[in-house]
Amino acid sequence: MKAFKRAIAATELLLILPAALFMVALFMRNVQPEAYQPAHTAALIVNWYAHGPVWLTLWILLMAMPLAVLLLGGATLLRTWKQDAELRQSARQIMASIRAHFATLLVALATLSAAGILAIVAMHAISD
Numbered sequence: 614m615k616a617f618k619r620a621i622a623a624t625e626l627l628l629i630l631p632a633a634l635f636m637v638a639l640f641m642r643n644v645q646p647e648a649y650q651p652a653h654t655a656a657l658i659v660n661w662y663a664h665g666p667v668w669l670t671l672w673i674l675l676m677a678m679p680l681a682v683l684l685l686g687g688a689t690l691l692r693t694w695k696q697d698a699e700l701r702q703s704a705r706q707i708m709a710s711i712r713a714h715f716a717t718l719l720v721a722l723a724t725l726s727a728a729g730i731l732a733i734v735a736m737h738a739i740s741d
Contacts, residue, residue, distance in 0.1 A: 621689050625682045631674040645740045
């Protein structure tokens with residue numbers, strides 16, 4: 614069973630990779646001027662997706678493959694959830710821990726969000 618889950622995980626990573634590459638390239642091309650790396654390479658990737666055949670780039674790489682990952686992953690998680698009592702017990706413990714420390718979790722999330730926002734603003738300020 615463990616080998617089956619590993620094969621599913623590897624398949625899902627391969628299927629999601631083209632869409633993830635595109636999303637990262639969209640972000641990276643706006644980080645700094647296109648004349649510099651890695652923004653130039655990211656712009657080339659985005660342009661390839663934009664000017665490639667629509668059936669390949671939009672329908673297959675950006676829609677069908679992520680949809681396959683969603684369906685396959687959802688089915689695998691549902692199957693595992695039904696079969697594994699230890700997983701269900703662990704999830705209950707995690708939820709109890711979250712409820713017990715909810716305020717601390719919110720502080721941590723707000724702090725991480727602030728760090729992310731400051732990083733984005735700093736990158737924007739540096740690139741201008």
